[in-house]
Amino acid sequence: MRSSEIEKKADFDHIRYAQLWEDADVLTSALGNCADQTLVSICSAGDNALAMLTLDPARVVVLDLSPAQIACLKLRIAAYKVLSHSEFIELTGSRPSNRRGALLARVTDATDTETQRFWQALSPDVEKYGIGGVGKFERYFRIFRTWLLPLVHSRQTIDEVFTPRAAEARQTFFDTRFNTVRWRLLLNIFFSRFVMGRMGRDSAFFDHVDGSPAQHVAQRIHHAGVSTDPSQNPYLHWILKGNHGEALPLAWRAEHFETIRSRLDRLDIRLGSLEAFVSTGEKARGFNLSDIFEYMSPETFNQVYGAILTAAEPDARLVYWNMMAPRRVPPEYRDNVKTLTEIETRQKACDMAFFYSDFIVEEVVS
Ligand SMILES: C[S@@+](CC[C@H](N)C(=O)[O-])C[C@H]1O[C@@H](n2cnc3c(N)ncnc32)[C@H](O)[C@@H]1O
Incomplete structure (x- = not known):
């Protein structure tokens, strides 16, 4: 298995992002038509992988180096299964609640032992802030x-x-x-x-x-x-x-709750790096790459970008953000992809997760 540069540097025992700070509306619009296709998503807290289920893909392979981040998605899966929508958005912290401890207990009962143990230890913080507030x-x-x-x-x-x-x-x-x-x-x-x-x-x-x-x-x-x-x-x-107002992130909206719930079995969760996935020989039609390139040196980025292209089907889209470090298709791969500038411009203008400096949509030339 190929190891990732960031894997050697950062600490992955704790939740870093307890909710997704990347706008799923922008992501799903940029991925385009993915019905019946395989998609790949960086997990983070899992909300954007869940949002990608609304595109009706055959499956979403969800990857993260961090067991704590994978535990966020596993908990959400159980929450979609056992809670009503209004209970769900109380547990997330989107809405005020004085019963998050009890909601969490119901949800952890429906998870595996490891996830249960991980989240039970966080129960006092979940009661105060919701599962989306504990990173x-x-x-x-x-x-x-x-x-x-x-x-x-x-x-x-x-x-x-x-x-x-x-x-x-x-x-x-x-x-x-x-x-x-x-x-x-x-x-x-x-x-x-x-x-x-x-x-x-x-x-x-x-x-x-x-x-x-x-x-x-x-x-x-x-x-x-x-x-x-x-x-x-x-x-x-x-x-x-400290909570959400009327507006909610895509995967937490009432109108998508049943759709996501009915497609949870299409998630294929893997603890490991994107680099490891692209060396398996599997192919995908769309990639939600979060802002992971920014965490790599330019040299590593070039190598990983090339490896992703080998795992990309014709017309596959690579969708990712930059926060501060500029990352776009490396010069050596410019002939292999086209930048979908119109989609980028349109989506950047309405990106509600406002702290990113750039949003990139590149499509593999068939
Ligand atoms: C890149 S961070 C960014 C988080 C993000 N901005 C958000 O709002 O959630 C997202 C996740 O990527 C994971 N990650 C970073 N590099 C990775 C890699 N090469 N392969 C798989 N996961 C990676 C981290 O563990 C983290 O959970």
Whole structure:
């Protein structure tokens, strides 16, 4: 089995992402028509692999190096099976609840022993924050929201962010109420490379990133607050208020609950790297690659990209994000794929998971 560069550097015993911070609407639109095909997805917390079931694929191979991340998906599978939709979104943390302990116990009873043990240990935190709130990344946002945000904005200002408004009124609100000197100072401190590396992302993940995370975040906040409508943004709502508002991520919406539930047996979950999958000789028609390329050196990225092409069927799409480090088809493979610029532009404009700098859709030339 080929090992992955990041596997040697980061710690995979704990949940890093307890929910998906990549917009599944953007992902599923970019993958296009995948009915009856094999798809591949990086697991992370599992929500986007679940969202991909709405495309009616024959199967979704779900990969992750981290047993803790795979345990997130296994728990969700049991939750879809034993809970109603309203119970489900209480357990996730999307909605307030005082019975998450009991909901979790029902769900863990329907999982394997390992998953059960893993999640039982997290029960006190699940009661407080929901299963979508117990990762390192969400803890980072929680510290921001609990200790720092109140120094800058009142509760009323935060609530007013989510008042539906037309684009012009959003710009005025942003300029006059939100983007204050204190807010800008807070961004510069909280999103300094040092603090982010210590609290949110493993510092190894910054090895290949240029530029200041704070500058990048400031631009992206404008996208989330002005270019797109905050009242429709579940990710922004969670960051600023600790739960979801009216808008939910795709896989957690009522309208997809039964569809996903009825297709859970199409998930093929594998603990291991993408690099290991592409060396099995299996082929797929679409790849949700999250932002994993950013965690690789440019040389490793080139090698892995080439290996993915050998596992890609004609017309297969490679869909991925960049947060800060630029990654697109390496020059040596430019003749093998075409960039679907129109889809990229359209989807980037409505990407609610606003912190990424780029969204890439490449299609294998048949
Ligand atoms: C790349 S991270 C990004 C998370 C993401 N932005 C989110 O919102 O969830 C997603 C997952 O990729 C996994 N991962 C990173 N490199 C991988 C690789 N080469 N093969 C398989 N999984 C990988 C990590 O363990 C992590 O759970």
